[in-house]
Amino acid sequence: MLKKYLITPGPVSVPEQVLLDMARPMIHHRTPEFEEIFKEARNGLKKVFKTEQEPLILASSGTGAMESAVINTLNQGDKVLVINGGKFGERWIKICQAYGINAESVTIEWGRSVNPADVKAFLDKNPDTKAVFVQGSETSSTVYHPVKELAAITKDMPETLLIVDGITSAGVHDTRFDEWGIDILITGSQKAFMLPPGLAFITLSQKAWNMVEKSTLPKFYFNLKTELKNQLKNTTAWTAGVSLIIGLKTVLSMMEKEGIDNVFKRHSINAEATRAAVKALGLKLLAQDIPSNAATGCFLPENIDGKAFVKYLRDKCGVSIAGGQDHLAGKILRISHLGYHDAFDTITAVSAIEMGLKKFGADIEFGKGVAAAQSVLMGEMPSI
Amino acid sequence: MLKKYLITPGPVSVPEQVLLDMARPMIHHRTPEFEEIFKEARNGLKKVFKTEQEPLILASSGTGAMESAVINTLNQGDKVLVINGGKFGERWIKICQAYGINAESVTIEWGRSVNPADVKAFLDKNPDTKAVFVQGSETSSTVYHPVKELAAITKDMPETLLIVDGITSAGVHDTRFDEWGIDILITGSQKAFMLPPGLAFITLSQKAWNMVEKSTLPKFYFNLKTELKNQLKNTTAWTAGVSLIIGLKTVLSMMEKEGIDNVFKRHSINAEATRAAVKALGLKLLAQDIPSNAATGCFLPENIDGKAFVKYLRDKCGVSIAGGQDHLAGKILRISHLGYHDAFDTITAVSAIEMGLKKFGADIEFGKGVAAAQSVLMGEMPSI
Structure with a gap:
């Protein structure tokens, strides 16, 4: 028997009520019934992003929305700045290049957050920069980039946009679209x-x-x-992702019930507990400046083959956590805190890592990581 | 957000594939399609119970099958012996009394297993005893009664049946119906x-x-x-529990894939890990002789209100474990190991108890119970 635990930084577990709602018989998208659902979803998204603007719902993965940000706001030959500290920073560059945009970059070591002063310096030297592209959370390096501070720089530049890939930061870290002055915020359905x-x-x-x-x-x-023209009328330009939007409505009402700031707090405490656990186990954190609350990255002991380790936990123990990408492949673990994830998911991940490391020959004291996680999680245990 | 963990001694979590199969459109029970499913289910049950006899599938709870055992084999005024060491032992007495059967009993303190010598002594003195009633696992006291040893006593008595309520022992503890010479074995769908x-x-x-x-x-x-007449033809006398039987077919194929002896082993190791954990936390086990592998009972510290504790874990933390019944209400916890339950369910239960006890003011060292559980569970971690 292999019971499965999906603790990867997206896709994440889908709550039962959402699965049930999505399993209801199909309805047509050009109907008042669907338009009512769509309207509720649009309103719910505004609360999560803390905006009075209009969040658009696209039938695509997050990458599609990233591309849409580029092709709807820029022109061939434009100069832009990409904050490149991981696999998703690189993706901004690739998209820009596909459209003949001159993408310069601030390159950061994987694990570091961008220093806003470096961005400021670039923009001071290059006032014709049309956009700054950043990941709120760079999933590959498990760091958070200081979105608020970056927005403070671009806010007063009328022809320079701050374009945030919030795929693993929106719904995870408090993101105040209007107040901070973000220009474009993107996210996907399979994370927070x-x-x-x-x-x-x-x-x-x-x-x-x-x-x-x-x-x-x-x-x-x-x-x-x-x-925008269509969605203001609560419909979509092309065929809507009907079942997913039905599920989105349920998710947003769950988030509202929990309280959006409590959603951020839950991500934060599970992330903090996981960081405490991996440190207690003597594993070095990947994030050196501001860790992301979407996922925690840590280095494995050097003699352990990370690819085999992740495969073992997933295929033999049922616990899916992520490994590293590119030059970190086989060297790190990435433990998700995203979405439908609670204290016991954190404890499952940590206890699985403890037992897995022992199985792979590491000198591990059982319960040490779990205890460190519990000490943090205890702070958010509900009152009696 | 309250994610729910059902770790009670029945009902237990239902595996996803089973839920999906049961959610398929309804079919009629008087059809070749259903008869084929019914036949597979009957054959699967034989393997679990290790019998060549015919397991009958009833649309009722376990109590209905208990009553059927009494009313199909006995007569008014018959003398029977009930092993009464808990709430379900008492139920045998109540059923017998409802039908004018003279139910004598071997009364055992909750937490003790019956001594087969006491049964032997009773039967030697009362050779006209028509049946011995026992729980394989007495769920209220979390003990296992030695079914094999009891069967060895009744096996050679042609007019004395051994009737086993296996509701939380069949599918949990190895139960060899034919080899041991059990006369009646009962179980329900919502446990193993x-x-x-x-x-x-x-x-x-x-x-x-x-x-x-x-x-x-x-x-x-x-x-x-x-x-029997109907089920030998792969149909039921009255309307069959169609969806549940479709689910049963899936469950039995899962059990066969895992290997029935591995199913017993999984229950055994999770039970052993839980016993190790509660002992490490300084909690006294309820079972004094042979603990059941269906659930582990342990006493709470005296100053903790067990009812409030169980309610807190269930309603505030999402972790459902059981409390005590009757005179043990409010004094004990019962942690299930039944059915769709793996190592991480055990760790979830133990870590929740650790944090809950701390919240209720107990002097708890985080991770101590978890570590004890991990040390046991490690023995069954799959090889790399």
Whole structure:
């Protein structure tokens, strides 16, 4: 018997009520019934992103929404700055290059957060920069980049957008779209929103919509003006992801019931507990500056083959956590805290790692990581 | 957000594949399609109970099958012996009394297993005893009664049946119906068989069927001769519990894939790990002789209100474990190991108890119980 625990940084477990709601008989998307659901979902998203702007719901993965951000606001030959400290920073560069955009980058070691002063210095030297691209949380390096501080820099630059891939930071870290002055925020359904993959959300500031008017890059499916026009009428330009949007409505009502700030707090405490656990086990954290609350990365002991370790926990013990990507492949673990994840998921992950490390020959004292996690989690145990 | 963990001694969690199979569109029970499913389920049950006899599938809870055992084999005024060491021993007495059967009992303190010598002594003095009633596992006191040893006593008494309530022992402890010479074995769907409640299974030996011929107690729904006649043709006397039987077929194929002896081993190791954990936390075990592998009972510190404690873990932390019944209400915990339960369920239960006890003011060292459990569970971690 292999009971499965999905503790990877997306996709994540889907709550039972959401699965049940998505399993209900199909309805048509050009109906008042669906429009009512769509409206509720749009309103719910505004609360999560803390915005009065219009979050658009796309039938695509997060990468589609990333591309839509580029092609709706920029023009061929534009200069942009990409904060590149991991696999998803690199993706911004690749998308820009595909459209003939001049993507310069601040390159950061995997595990470091960007220093806003470096961005400021670049923009001071290059005032013609049309956009700064960043990951709120860089999933590959498990760091958080200081979105608020970056927004403070771009806020007063009328022709420079801050475009945030919030795929693993929106719904995880408090992200105040309007207050901070973010220009574009993107996320996907399979992370904090604990849905199956297939939806992406993108919100644009007025400044970004102004840039949309001037953008001449070719687009059709991802034409955000077309989407906005439709979504203001509670429908979609193209066929909507009906079941996922039904599930989204349920997720958003769960989040509202929990309280969005409590959702952030839950991610934060599970992340803090996991960091305490891995440190107690003598494993070095990957994040050196501001760790992401989406996932915790840590180095394995050097003599352990990380790929075999992750495979063993997943295939033999049923516990899926992620390994490293690119040059960190086989060297690190990434333990998710995303979405439908509670204290006992954290304890499951930590206890599985303890037993797995022992099995792989490491000198591990059972319960040491778990105890460190419990000490942190205890702080958020409900009152009697 | 309250994620729920059902770690009670029945009902237990139902595996996803079983839920999905039970959610398929309804089929009619008087069809070749259903008969094929029913046949597979009957054959699967034989393997679990290690018998060549015919396990009958009833649409009832386990108590219905208990009653059917009494009313199909006995007569008014018969003398029987009930092993009474808990709430379910008492139930045998109540059923017998409802039908005018003279139920004598060996009364045992809750937490003790019966001494077969006491049964032997009673039967030597009362050779006209028509049946010995016992719980394989007495769920209220979390003990195992030595079924094999009891069967060895009754095996050579042609007119004395050993009737075993195996509701929390069949599928948990190895139970060799034919080899040991059990006469009647009963179990329910919501324990080791990890289904929703609603089905009961009852198997009779040839000796029991001989007694059925002489039984004159009134019966209709629970007439086992009528059931046998129908079930040999892969149908039921009355309307079958269609979805549950479809689920049962899936459960039995899961059990066969795992290997029935591995199912017993899984229960055994999780029970042993839990006993090690509660002992490490300084909690006294309830079972003094042979602990059941269905659930582990332990005493709470005297100053802790067990009812409030169980309610707190269930309603505030999402972790359902059971408290005590009758005179043990509020004094003990009962942690299940039944059915769809793995090492991480054990760790979840133990870590929740550790944090809960701390919250209730007990002097608890975090991770101590978890570490003790891990040390045991490690013995069954799959090889790399």
